[in-house]
Amino acid sequence: MRRGSWAGRLGWGLVWVVAVVLALLLAAVLWLRATSLPRVSGSLAVPGVSGAVTVTRDQWGVPHIRAATDADALYALGFVHWQDRSWQMEFQRRVVQGRLAEVLGAAALPQDRFLRTWGFQRAAESALPALKPRTRQLLSAYTAGVNAAMRQGKVAPEFRILGFTPQAWTDVDSVSWSKLMAYDLGGNMDDEVLGSRVLKRLGAGGLDQVTAPYPAGAPTILSADEVGQERATPPAPAGGTPSGGVPLPDQALTALRGHLAAARALGLEPVPGKGSNDWVVAGRLTASGRPILADDPHLSLTSPMLWYLADVQGDTLRAIGASIPGLPGIVIGRNDRMAWGVTNVNPDVQDLYVEPTGAALTSRTEVIRVKGGADVSLVVQQSAHGPIVSGAGAEGVGERVALRWTALEPGDTTMDAFLDLNYARTWPEFTQALSRYVAPSQNFVYADIDGNTGYYAPGRVPIRRGWDGSLPVPGDGTREWAGYVPFAELPHTLNPADGLVVTANNKVLPQSGALGNERNWAEPYRAERITQLLRARGDGLTVADVQAVQLDTTSLVWRDLRDALLGTRPGSPLATRALELLRGWDGNETVDSVQATIFEAWLMQLQTMARDELQDQTVMNSLSVLNQLKGDGELCRDEARAVADCAALLRVTLDAAVADLGARLGDDPAGWTYGRLHTVASTHRAFGGVPALAWLFNHSAPTPGGTNTVNVARPEQGTFRQTHGPSYRQIIDLANPDASVYIGSLGQSGNPFGDHVTDQQRRWVAGQYLPMSTRPADWGRARVLTLTPAP
Known part of the structure; x- marks a missing residue:
């Protein structure tokens, strides 16, 4: 050994220790890989199929399933879902069941x-008997496929790390995940909690300051002439003083904010700018003469990604698009004759009731098992309105607050609707499928190969008479739901005269009516920009044109705030340089833009202007910020920082923003490119915050887009990470359906050792797509697994 060599300096003993540790790590990785990666080629004899089924995985790992029966096709879908996403499926059902602490320990008790308390699993169990016979049959076939894959003995790395074996899948497990989606995408309990705080601290007029009403004249999904008939339900009060509400007691507010914190820990949270875009263009506006349909649902960007691309064909089933592991069928996509897309409507389908003393309550005891600890007993109470949610386990501290929510009502047939969509071939069949839809209410756009286009907003929407649902109400019987809006009276249109339907979580009808009050809707920026771009391209739209719209990152928020921001008097040399960089900016938020970094950092500061009044972590949306700046609003004032008006707030927030950026990125603003801070964060739900494992399971990349751009990518407060966004994109060409395209945000495999973990992410960031084709010629290098009946 040479004197002075690294081994000599460290000592042979330490070298051996390092070598042994590395060898053990390599052995562990090889063992985890060998015991977890599924078989994707060859032939497997499995119980439960009636004939041979081929699963051809294309070069991106997307399975193309071909079976002689629909039941066998969905059996195979369940099989490949478990092969590629077993941990995701297990985690999802444990979330619904409230059984996380059983495998993650006491840290998960608040979530459980x-x-x-809310009773998601009980609601799923009550939904199963209401489903149609065909749905039950196909659901059982899917369940059999999941369990057949489970018996193959390949175990996801997460199961090895946590040291447990998953139990057999059940039909209820498939129904249950829709309940969590309903929570993530529907309801307004969080708005009621915020509204109660605002009412107590700022008075009734404060609500419109903190959460701005939808602007008059801003785009609505349906125009007045498309609404058609008069609605049977009365209009809800719009803006101004909320009607019929009562403030929540402090103890109840604290408890409810605890529920919201638990939901946030699961990635279920209200996020400004979280939503979706979908639109459909009639054939008379396209180059081909046939419709084009686009969709990009904006959800949490997780690892693995929520969606699983699949092509499923049986004897009558012909569906391709985005599925969700754990659910049978295609959730968003097309079949051989029609296509559909979804965005969130967000009608007001939740109400908090402050129950009077002496209200009749029922009780049950839930036992939560805790890994490494003693079992925990939880007493859950329920009133006539729903579960008592005013305390963890409803121990009876303070006034009792109950939740009524459409997704917890019995008889939920949403699973029927989604499976029937896979089979629908005409507008009447499409609407018949949606008549079974309950929650979460979605904007469905429609197109078929015959040239028809349409829109429907299905789901149970409560009728409230004389109150708007924006605040908690007394549970004394004076504020009860008067049934649901009849399906035929829900917003819809077929072949609209202007040939265009655009939805971006914006207001649905010119008059909100029973759908909600004027604060229910997303800001109009995305809807306005999509419509602007589509109309600017004239009547020869192509798939490439629609792709450009879907990927647009120009900020209309900047357009509206520009004059106020550029009129600021900076308080430091660094702020002066930053402000000069913003002059002349076109608002395009690309990864190499310095101006995008400055703008979003400044906007973040402005969005916190209500925190001194509310004494919490409220983040106002950009429309509320705009209203305050335009009217020199009261929320601009901050005595603690000696801020007397909006002009002073602009100076203080600009200084704070550039100081923060300087600390993160250095003193030269020319180097503050957006991609250095703004990265997509696809985070693992269990191990994303565990340093020893996060590197293996989390995935990130610089991304364009920002607050309320069409390609939405709102930076997270404090971190600048993009945690929500277009979780899936599709553009469907009804002139040539196999020329359609789609893409997910990460990859098909949930196994960190798999071949298709992140191979879609690079294309997703770059604005590229995969062929949404049922033709083998478009699949590239393929691997074929054949499932045959076990003897």
Whole structure:
């Protein structure tokens, strides 16, 4: 050994220790890989199929399933879902069941308490008997496929790390995940909690300051002439003083904010700018003469990604698009004759009731098992309105607050609707499928190969008479739901005269009516920009044109705030340089833009202007910020920082923003490119915050887009990470359906050792797509697994 060599300096003993550790790590990785990666080629004899089924995985790992029967096709879908996403499926059902602490330990108890108190699993169990016979048959076939894959003995790395074996899948497990989606995408309990705080601290007029009403004249999904008939339900009060509400007691507010914190820990949270875009263009506006349909649902960007691309064909089933592991069928996509897309409507389908003393309550005891600890008993109470959510386990501290929510009502047939969509071939069949839809209410756009286009907003929407649902109400019987809006009276249109339907979580009808009050809707920026771009391209739209719209990152928020921001008097040399960089900016938020970094950092500061009044972590949306700046609003004032008006707030927030950026990125603003801070964060739900494992399971990349751009990518407060966005994109060409395209945000495999973990992410960031084709010629290098009946 040479004197002075690294081994000599460290000593042979340490070298051996390092070598042994590395060898053990390599052995562990090889063992995890060998015991977890599924078989994707060859032939497997499995129980439960009636004939041979081929699963051809294309070069991106997307399975193309071909079976002689629909039941066998969905059996195979369940099989490949478990092969590629077993941990995701297990985690999802444990979330619904409130059984996380059983495998993650006491740290998950707040989440389990929240989930058990709300009763997601009980609601799923009550939904199963209401489903149609065909749905039950196909659901059982899917379940059999999941369990057949489970018996193959390949175990996801997460199961090895946590040291447990998953139990057999059940039909209820498939129904249950829709309940969490309903929570993530529907309801307004969080708005009621915020509204109660605002009412107590700022008075009734404060609500419109903190959460701005939808602007008059801003785009609505349906125009007045498309609404058609008069609605049977009365209009809800719009803006101004909320009607019929009562403030929540402080103890109840604290408890409810605890529920919301538990939901946030699960990635279920209200996020400004979280939503979706979908639109459909009639054939008379396209180059081909046939419709084009686009969709990009904006959800949490997780690892693995929520969606699983699949092509499923049986004897009558012909569906391709985005599925969700754990659910049978295609959730968003097309079949051989029609296509559909979804965005969130967000009608007001939740109400908090402050129950009077002496209200009749029922009780049950839930037992939560805790890894490494003693079992925890949880008493859950329920009133006539729903579960008591005013405390963890409803121990009876303070006034009792109950939740009524459409997704917890019995008889939920949403699973029927989604499976029937896979089979629908005409507008009447499409609407018949949606008549079974309950929650979460979605904007469905429609197109078929015959040239028809349409829109429907299905789901149970409560009728409230004389109150708007924006605040908690007394549970004394004076504020009860008067049934649901009849399906035929829900917003819809077929072949609209202007040939265009655009939805971006914006207001649905010119008059909100029973759908909600004027604060229910997303800001109009995305809808306005999509419509602007589509109309600017004239009547020869192509798939490439629609792709450009879907990927647009120009900020209309900047357009509206520009004059106020550029009129600021900076308080430091660094702020002066930053302000000069913003002059002349076109608002395009690309990864190499310095101006995008400055703008979003400044906007973040402005969005916190209500925190001194509310004494919490409220983040106002950009429309509320705009209203305050335009009117020199009261929320601009901050005595603690000696801020007397909006002009002073602009100076203080600009200084704070550039100081923060300087600390993160250095003193030269020319180097503050957006991609250095703004990265997509696809985070693992269990191990994303565990340093020893996060590197293996989390995935990130610089991304364009920002607050309320069409390609939405709102930076997270404090971190600048993009945690929500277009979780899936599709553009469907009804002139040539196999020329359609789609893409997910990460990859098909949930196994960190798999071949298709992140191979879609690079294309997703770059604005590229995969062929949404049922033709083998478009699949590239393929691997074929054949499932045959076990003897």
